[in-house]
Amino acid sequence: MGLSYEINFESAFxxxxxxxxxxxxxxxxxxxKIGIKQGLGIIAESARNNHRFKDRTPNLSTHAIQEDVRKIxxxxxxxxxxxxxxxxxxxxxxxxxxxxxDPFIHNAGKREEKTVINNIFKRVKKLAEK
Numbered sequence: 526m527g528l529s530y531e532i533n534f535e536s537a538f539x540x541x542x543x544x545x546x547x548x549x550x551x552x553x554x555x556x557x558k559i560g561i562k563q564g565l566g567i568i569a570e571s572a573r574n575n576h577r578f579k580d581r582t583p584n585l586s587t588h589a590i591q592e593d594v595r596k597i598x599x600x601x602x603x604x605x606x607x608x609x610x611x612x613x614x615x616x617x618x619x620x621x622x623x624x625x626x627d628p629f630i631h632n633a634g635k636r637e638e639k640t641v642i643n644n645i646f647k648r649v650k651k652l653a654e655k
Contacts, residue, residue: 538649545652554600556648561602564641565592568604568633575636576617576629584611590630604630 538545545553572590589611593603606614620626 538646541646541650541653545649548655549652553649553652556652557600557645558597560641560645560648561597561600562592562594563644564637565594565602565604567641567644568592568630568637571637572604572630572633575633577627578617585614585617589614604634606630 542553569590569592573586576585578585585606589607591605591607591610593605596602606618608615616624617627618630619628
């Protein structure tokens, strides 16, 4: 399952994406990057607030769950656990020994995916209508 969650949204936009790409290709890329960054923040915040160990693992509720925009030029972003800030994060997410897995990043991604895609779609639709 891994320790990150990615969203592939291009196919969700259909003709609207193509119209925006034809009319405003550079602005489309810029708007998608902005939407991805905002969406990663939404997913990360949801993951921080919704893991079952938040009372005992304060780093996961503060700064160990991070947005990764290193691949933003390829229109890819992900939410991940920083192993330096919370080395135990992977064990909580994937399970360890008697601990059942708590895939809180994946759960947050699934929970927030529709919101993230809708927010990006609104940006793409505005460009397609210009």
